[in-house]
Amino acid sequence: MIKSILILLLTHFAYCAVGVSDSSIVNFPKNAPDSIKANYYIKAANNLKGNSPQEAYEFALKALKLTETSNILTSYIDAQNIIGSIKHDLGEFNNALESYIKALEKAELLHDNFRTSQTLNYIGIVYLSINEKQLAISYFKQSLSIAENTKYNNQILNNLYKLGVIYESLDSLNLAYKYYKRSLLIEEEMKNKEGMFYSLMGIGSISTKKENFYQAYIIYNRALQIANETEVLAYQSLCYSKLGDLMREQKEYVKARDFYLKALTIADSLNFNKERKDCYFNLAKTNESLEFYNDAYYYLGRYVDIKDTLFSQEASVRNLRMQIRFDLKNKEKEIEFLKQKEQQNNITRNFLIIGFVLILLVAFLLFYLNRIKQHSNKLLKEQNREIEQQKEEIGTNLEQLAATNTELAAKNQQITDSLVYASTIQETILPHSNIFKNYFKDSFVFFKPRDIVSGDFYWINYRKGNVFIALADCTGHGVAGAFMSMIGYTLLNSIIEEISDASPALILEKLNIKILETMHQHDSSHDDGMDIAICSYNLKNRILEYSGANQNIAIAQNGELKVYNGDISSIGGTFGKKEEQNFTNYNIEITTEATVYLYSDGFQDQFGGPNNQKYMSEQFLSLLNNISQFPLQQQNDMLNLAFNDWKGT
Structure with missing residues (x-):
């Protein structure tokens, strides 16, 4: 019984402290920013929530709407906390928790330690109201931890005292004493007499339950001293009532009656019906213990009368709360309807x-x-x-x-x-191929001019048992090369008639002189000439003589292809302007069957193949070596095939 009286009294005092008249609300300028308007509505809601919760709720909703529109997070947290507080006072605990949790999420997002601690405390109060004491303890401790880390003393004290009250209600007296004592030490340091009073009352209650009556008596008297110093009659009445309880526990009924009468006198002066009811009941029990039955009966009658009055008042309060809830629900529906209508209009x-x-x-x-x-x-x-x-x-x-x-x-x-x-x-x-066959049964001429007329020519002549064969590559192509080839062909015929004992080297030397004279290259810039190879073959002794002016021949014999290189000087032109140009004469004995190839650079300079590049000398000589084992006519066909394949024709 003592426990419930303490908690209800504290609740009553706190409720009375909240009420503030409407006159304290100050209007804001019309062009004020949303943050100032939101703070105004929050202040108005705080002032009105004790006496006019419906108006307070409307102001809080206005503040909430502004903060959501303008993203003012701190004011959003404050608005949600006020809405939660109003819902809690009206007994709508689930709705209160919903508002507090929304506020907590934003406070944690902002790392706002003060508002986080404050909101955790509010959530603890809701769980305490629905008798979920373990959950309440958890949230109060979280709030306390943050408050202690950030040195928010008021929030520290708020949590310490509530934890003391809860542990006392759970009969965890040592823990309750610990929190009351910590609260008292901080209040004493801050010299806050009101806080010291409540902490002392909690410690006194614990001492009484532990039957440490002497300590309880000292504590209550110290609290009474503070009540007298602050001249708060409600505190004095509470102290006298607690001292009366203490005396009655020790069966000192006379002292108990005196303390109860003092408490009743103050309660009568303040018109506190609840405190009167408690005093009447305690006086009835005390007088009964003293066997003052008339007085006991008198106070019991007064107790019944005032209990009925309080019941009627509480019923009126409950009806008022129900009406406020109903009005708020209608208001919420109206707001939701207007919100939907506004959305539709938008x-x-x-x-x-x-x-x-x-x-x-x-x-x-x-x-x-x-x-x-x-x-x-x-x-x-x-x-x-x-x-x-x-x-x-x-x-x-x-x-x-x-x-x-x-x-x-x-x-x-x-x-x-x-x-x-x-x-x-x-x-x-040019000599017909049949002329070659007169001297060489197996022979062929592979002649493919690039243009209509050619700068290459071949020549054959017979003198004194020797067959002379020449192959020349004249400077230039087309018409220019053709003219040069005709000059060369004519000069060779002339030279072979003039020389009685001709050799390939001597013929080349004479040809060089005649080209220089014919083309007047001594006193002009003309540099036309030719590269030429000349062979002389004696049909009796099978001796092959060869001389070359920058022109080679190849001989295939005994399965091997051998190349004979001529001198580097050409006939006429830049490299043949020396009149006494000497050429080397090679004597080659043909002991077995052999194939002699006279060739220009025409085949090896052909562009083609997969990469459109020249055929090149090395590949050409390899081709000659590969086909040399076949009959001459077949070799001619194979050269044709290789030529066309390379050219892609």
């Missing part, structure tokens, strides 16, 4: 704005496309006009070009006809 407005913007965009797009079309049509007309002019010019140019092409074609045909005729002459001059 959606409608947004659709209208979007529609208007789309119409403007379409109109602008049509206008823009029309301008583009007009501009394009104008450009198209100008382009068509230019095209017509260009067509006329092109027509004229085509006619001129056709006439020019016709003229060029005629001239080209004339040139081609001339070249074809020259080719016929060249073919007529």
Whole structure:
């Protein structure tokens, strides 16, 4: 019974301290920012929540809406905590927890230790109200830990005292004493007499339950001294009532009655019906113990009367709370309806704005496309006009070009006809393959001019048992090379007639002199000449003589291909302008069947193959070596095949 009286009294005093008149609310300027408006609504809600919770709730909702719109997180936390407090006072504990948890999430997000500790304390109060004491202890301890780390003394004291009350209600008296004692030490350090009073009352209650009556008496008297110093009659009444309880526990009923009467006198002066009820009940029990039955009966009657009065008052309060809850529910529904209506209006407005913007965009797009079309049509007309002019010019140019092409074609045909005729002459001059067969039964000529006429030529002559064969590569290609080949061919015929005992080297030396004279290269810049190889074969003694002017030959004999290199000097041109140019004469004995190859650089310089590169000398000599074992006619076919494969024809 003593425990419930202490808690209810403290609750009553706290409730009375909250109520503040509406006159304390101050209006804010119309153009004030949202943060100032939100703080105004929060202050108004705090002032009104004790006496007018419905108005306080409306102010808190206004603050909450502003903070959500403008993202003012600290004011959002305060608004949610006020809403939670109002819901708690009305007994809507689940709704209170919902608001507190939202506030806690934002406080932790901001690392706002003060508001985090404060909100954890509020959550603990809700769990205490629904008798979930272990959960309440957990939240009070979390709040206490943060408050201690950040030195928020008021929050520390708030949690210490509540933990003391809970542990006392759980009969964990040592823990309760520990928290009351810590609370008292801090209050004494802060010299806060009101806080010291409550801590002393808690310690006194613990001492009484532990039957340490002397200590309890000292503690209650110390609390009474503070009550007298602060001149708070409610505190004095509570102290006298507690001293009466202490005396009654020790069966000192006379002293107990005196203390109860003092408490009753103060309660009567303050018109505290609840405290009167407790005093009447305690006086009835004490007088009964003293066997003062008339007095006991009197106080019991007064107890019953005031109990009925309090019951009626509590019923009125319950009805009032129910009405407030009902009004708040209706208000919430109205707010939700208005919110939905506002959202619908916003959606409608947004659709209208979007529609208007789309119409403007379409109109602008049509206008823009029309301008583009007009501009394009104008450009198209100008382009068509230019095209017509260009067509006329092109027509004229085509006619001129056709006439020019016709003229060029005629001239080209004339040139081609001339070249074809020259080719016929060249073919007529060059020895026929049958002439070679007169001296060499197995022989072939592989001759493929790049142009219609060729700068390469071959020559054969017979003198005094010797067959002379030459192969020459003249400077240049086409017409220039063909003229040079005719000069060379003619000079060779002339030289072989002039020399009685001719050798390949001597023929080359004479040919060099005649080219220099014929082409006047001593006193001009002409550097035309030729690379040439000459062989002389004696049919009786089977001796092959060879001399080369920058031209080689190859001989395949006994399964081996051997290359004989000529001198590096050419006939005529830059490298042959010395009149006394000497050439080396090679004597090669042919003891067994052999194949002699005279060749220019035409085959090895052919471009082709997978990488479009030259055939090259090494590959050409390898080809000759590979085909040398076959009959001559078959070798000719194999050379043709290799040539066409490489060229891709």
